[in-house]
Amino acid sequence: MYQFSIAVDSAINIPEDSYEMDALIAWMTIVRDGIYPGEGLLIPEFKTKKDVAKIPGAQIPLFTGLLDMKANPQAGEKVYAQRCLTCHGDNGLGFWRDGEGYIIPALAGSSSFSHAGGPLMVPIGAAFLQRNMPLSQGSTLPPQEALDVMAYIATLPRDTVWWQSYYFQHDPCSRPAFMPLHVGVIPKDFPFTKEQAQFGPWRPIAEWLASDACKSANPPTQALLNKDFDPKQAPQAPVKKDSAAAPQ
Numbered sequence: 485m486y487q488f489s490i491a492v493d494s495a496i497n498i499p500e501d502s503y504e505m506d507a508l509i510a511w512m513t514i515v516r517d518g519i520y521p522g523e524g525l526l527i528p529e530f531k532t533k534k535d536v537a538k539i540p541g542a543q544i545p546l547f548t549g550l551l552d553m554k555a556n557p558q559a560g561e562k563v564y565a566q567r568c569l570t571c572h573g574d575n576g577l578g579f580w581r582d583g584e585g586y587i588i589p590a591l592a593g594s595s596s597f598s599h600a601g602g603p604l605m606v607p608i609g610a611a612f613l614q615r616n617m618p619l620s621q622g623s624t625l626p627p628q629e630a631l632d633v634m635a636y637i638a639t640l641p642r643d644t645v646w647w648q649s650y651y652f653q654h655d656p657c658s659r660p661a662f663m664p665l666h667v668g669v670i671p672k673d674f675p676f677t678k679e680q681a682q683f684g685p686w687r688p689i690a691e692w693l694a695s696d697a698c699k700s701a702n703p704p705t706q707a708l709l710n711k712d713f714d715p716k717q718a719p720q721a722p723v724k725k726d727s728a729a730a731p732q
């Protein structure tokens with residue numbers, strides 16, 4: 485259907501049945517159609533559009549045994565120093581060249597993903613890292629190190645939360661177990677610390693979110709049951725003032 489190639493020395497076609505091909509097609513599908521962001525119901529206009537979780541290639545599979553793992557940001561700082569710092573720089577600020585822009589993307593600061601960014605759900609960012617980083621050395625980070633280094637990156641300073649109060653406003657118990665508590669509606673009676681929500685272990689959280697205890701304290705809103713949303717509730721995109729970090 486599609487043919488993509490990456491220019492290295494000579495053109496190399498991306499195999500049609502590869503994860504990379506699925507990912508490219510998923511990206512184009514999402515650009516074309518918009519997405520239906522799961523149960524978050526963030527953008528009412530998109531409510532009839534696709535569920536991203538069902539598009540092949542749109543999500544990297546998470547680690548096996550993930551729910552029982554725990555990320556350690558202090559250990560991650562050491563992994564960062566050994567395997568990431570030479571490229572991504574001090575404090576994850578990336579490497580900027582005047583006239584060219586970012587040679588290496590920022591992982592923190594105002595030019596990186598915001599506090600509400602998907603990668604800051606540590607297991608999601610870690611799955612990306614384990615597959616792709618360090619650059620050209622994908623699949624060399626053990627899953628635990630990928631979780632640790634992602635946890636470290638998640639603790640670095642960055643932009644404020646965007647749309648935070650809209651995520652899962654209609655169904656707080658459907659938030660992902662590993663979504664940090666500074667994003668989205670926290671279910672009433674949530675019995676875990678913000679450290680556990682961000683760094684795990686996530687199994688007890690997943691079990692509680694699925695339990696009657698959560699559901700009876702946090703019933704879905706009538707709007708969700710009616711599949712009826714007021715587009716005026718859609719949050720506005722913030723105006724970004726400083727999109728580029730200081731050159732290094």
Ligand code: HEC
Nearest residue numbers: 564567568571572587588589590591597613617618619633
């Ligand atoms: C040899 C240099 C190099 C090393 C070492 C390296 N990276 Fe990267 N990283 C890059 C480049 C270049 C990109 C952009 C790749 C692209 O756009 O295709 C990138 C992209 C990323 C991204 C995606 C950023 C975004 O906004 O899309 C993350 C996250 C990341 N790296 C984390 C890490 C971590 C964590 C490590 C250490 C385990 C690491 N990188 C090691 C060069 C490197």
